[in-house]
Amino acid sequence: MSGMTHKLSAARLNRLFLAGELSAVEIAESALSRIAQVEPAVGAFLHVAEEHVIERAKKLDARRKAGDTELGPLAGVPIAVKDNICTCGMPTTCASRILEGYVSPYDATVVERLRASGAMIIGKANMDEFAMGSSGETSAFHVTRNPWDLERVPGGSSSGSAAAVAAGEVPLALGTDTGGSIRQPAAFTGIVGLKPTYGYVSRYGVVAFASSLDQVGPMGRDVEDVARLFEVIAGPDRRDATNAGRTPPALKFGGDPSLTGLRIGVPKEFFGEGIDAGVKARLQEAIAQLAALGAEVEECSLPATEYALHAYYVLALAEASSNLARFDGVRFGYRAAQSGGLNDMYSKTRAEGFGSEVKRRIMLGTYVLSAGHYDAYYRKAQQVRTLVIRDFARAFERYDAVVTPTTPFTAWRIGEKINDPVSMYLGDICTIPVNLAGLPAISVPCGFADGLPVGMQLIGKHFADAQLLQMAWAYQKVTKHHEARPALTEEGGR
Amino acid sequence: MAITREDVKHVARLARLSLTEEEIQAFTEQLSRILEHVACMNRLDVTDVPPTYHAVALQHVLREDKPQPSLERETVLALAPEAEAGCYKVPKITEG
Numbered sequence: 001m002s003g004m005t006h007k008l009s010a011a012r013l014n015r016l017f018l019a020g021e022l023s024a025v026e027i028a029e030s031a032l033s034r035i036a037q038v039e040p041a042v043g044a045f046l047h048v049a050e051e052h053v054i055e056r057a058k059k060l061d062a063r064r065k066a067g068d069t070e071l072g073p074l075a076g077v078p079i080a081v082k083d084n085i086c087t088c089g090m091p092t093t094c095a096s097r098i099l100e101g102y103v104s105p106y107d108a109t110v111v112e113r114l115r116a117s118g119a120m121i122i123g124k125a126n127m128d129e130f131a132m133g134s135s136g137e138t139s140a141f142h143v144t145r146n147p148w149d150l151e152r153v154p155g156g157s158s159s160g161s162a163a164a165v166a167a168g169e170v171p172l173a174l175g176t177d178t179g180g181s182i183r184q185p186a187a188f189t190g191i192v193g194l195k196p197t198y199g200y201v202s203r204y205g206v207v208a209f210a211s212s213l214d215q216v217g218p219m220g221r222d223v224e225d226v227a228r229l230f231e232v233i234a235g236p237d238r239r240d241a242t243n244a245g246r247t248p249p250a251l252k253f254g255g256d257p258s259l260t261g262l263r264i265g266v267p268k269e270f271f272g273e274g275i276d277a278g279v280k281a282r283l284q285e286a287i288a289q290l291a292a293l294g295a296e297v298e299e300c301s302l303p304a305t306e307y308a309l310h311a312y313y314v315l316a317l318a319e320a321s322s323n324l325a326r327f328d329g330v331r332f333g334y335r336a337a338q339s340g341g342l343n344d345m346y347s348k349t350r351a352e353g354f355g356s357e358v359k360r361r362i363m364l365g366t367y368v369l370s371a372g373h374y375d376a377y378y379r380k381a382q383q384v385r386t387l388v389i390r391d392f393a394r395a396f397e398r399y400d401a402v403v404t405p406t407t408p409f410t411a412w413r414i415g416e417k418i419n420d421p422v423s424m425y426l427g428d429i430c431t432i433p434v435n436l437a438g439l440p441a442i443s444v445p446c447g448f449a450d451g452l453p454v455g456m457q458l459i460g461k462h463f464a465d466a467q468l469l470q471m472a473w474a475y476q477k478v479t480k481h482h483e484a485r486p487a488l489t490e491e492g493g494r
Numbered sequence: 495m496a497i498t499r500e501d502v503k504h505v506a507r508l509a510r511l512s513l514t515e516e517e518i519q520a521f522t523e524q525l526s527r528i529l530e531h532v533a534c535m536n537r538l539d540v541t542d543v544p545p546t547y548h549a550v551a552l553q554h555v556l557r558e559d560k561p562q563p564s565l566e567r568e569t570v571l572a573l574a575p576e577a578e579a580g581c582y583k584v585p586k587i588t589e590g
Contacts, residue, residue: 351511364525367501
């Protein structure tokens with residue numbers, strides 16, 4: 001039965017389940033068998049919830065047989081959840097030793113919504129520790145490999161979510177995006193990933209990295225599936241004080257793909273120095289395709305882009321150093337063995353529990369917030385953030401969307417950048433401005449450079465997520481790049 | 495902006511992180527390099543630019559101050575490394 005889940009979309013699985021042509025147990029077993037087959041090579045999961053998913057599938061089958069007509073848009077669909085999202089009854093570790101063995105006593109709002117939609121949570125996806133990294137390599141437990149080339153990283157920090165979808169282990173996954181952590185791994189693994197508008201999706205029960213930037217979002221193999229998952233997770237939640245209280249419009253896809261009447265800006269700052277020639281070529285083809293679909297495309301400028309990365313690192317790390325103060329060995333997680341007092345316990349617990357990238361970021365964040373440095377770094381970065389927002393506001397007076405590469409280069413080799421934080425951070429230049437401005441953006445596959453997937457990023461206005469999905473759908477409809485699949489062998493290797 | 499070993503040790507104390515000698519050495523170099531990079535922001539004149547703390551404008555909403563159900567104390571304390579008599583247990587808090 002292996003192969004069902006890696007060939008069928010979430011929409012199709014849901015339809016077949018509701019029609020009684022496939023049972024939820026058959027679907028769950030098929031996904032588990034695909035996972036058993038490819039996991040040794042890919043390593044996308046930190047935890048596979050075999051018993052849970054079969055139990056869940058049996059209940060769904062019973063409800064369907066009893067004539068339940070409210071089974072939901074994800075009924076019968078297996079899904080992976082990034083391990084920084086709280087799931088009752090399953091571990092939530094953020095791929096960190098400091099949370100090893102932690103089982104959340106409650107569900108994140110997005111997980112509650114998944115369960116209500118009939119989805120079957122099949123496991124927790126690997127990630128960079130506390131979502132800090134762009135390659136998946138900072139996970140305290142194991143690296144995840146790119147299904148397109150097992151010697152390469154899948155991107156990060158939603159490394160496991162992206163790899164699980166690309167390797168056909170699940171049709172859909174939840175990721176989180178603070179500076180590109182959904183879009184960059186989506187681009188590196190040839191799938192679709194949406195970073196929703198800040199405030200559209202509840203952050204309740206999502207372990208905070210940088211609270212003013214974090215957003216949960218859907219990852220899948222095509223735009224329709226991603227839209228389906230977005231509709232399930234987005235919406236009001238009074239438990240998240242930064243939730244916008246908005247419900248997205250119902251999405252429908254169909255008819256002739258067309259972008260007639262839309263204006264799209266191409267910011268020149270994203271196509272200059274540092275962009276790989278192959279990536280640039282694919283983007284130029286993609287932009288020509290957008291024009292062929294009827295969009296009016298022209299060059300524009302977002303001049304503060306150059307400084308966005310600097311502002312991002314100051315702000316994200318300042319917020320992270322404050323958010324991660326809660327991991328202190330008192331209420332949950334790891335506590336170091338020691339004989340000293342409370343401060344000694346804190347310092348040793350954190351030293352032993354956090355990995356080096358997390359420590360580096362806590363150190364930087366603490367430094368920029370410490371007495372005497374606040375104005376030079378933190379306040380300055382918040383001012384630069386205003387400039388980034390103004391750039392986009394100006395562009396959106398004229399354009400409906402802005403198009404850029406998702407990343408300046410394709411997936412790098414495992415180990416290549418891990419000891420060079422500045423070079424790794426530079427790879428996030430295309431995605432970071434979007435988080436600073438709280439905008440929605442989607443990464444869509446737009447072909448290959450030297451055999452590795454390339455992603456196109458479309459950035460939209462606040463709460464224009466549905467419009468972005470429509471545009472991405474039109475592009476996907478005429479290009480079919482998203483239909484390419486990595487040639488993992490029966491043994492799970494290439 | 496060069497960072498000294500003393501700066502790193504001071505910040506580590508603030509962040510409650512005990513660092514090894516190798517980590518102090520590595521962070522001294524890496525933090526200097528990253529901050530040097532970040533200092534590019536100084537090329538921008540932002541004198542009259544207001545800071546943005548949140549990208550999406552939101553208003554504080556007040557709700558009624560009514561008790562809501564929450565997690566059971568036992569469930570939550572069971573997650574702690576050490577608990578006793580319905581409380582979290584920590585090492586001595588005065589150090590002398």
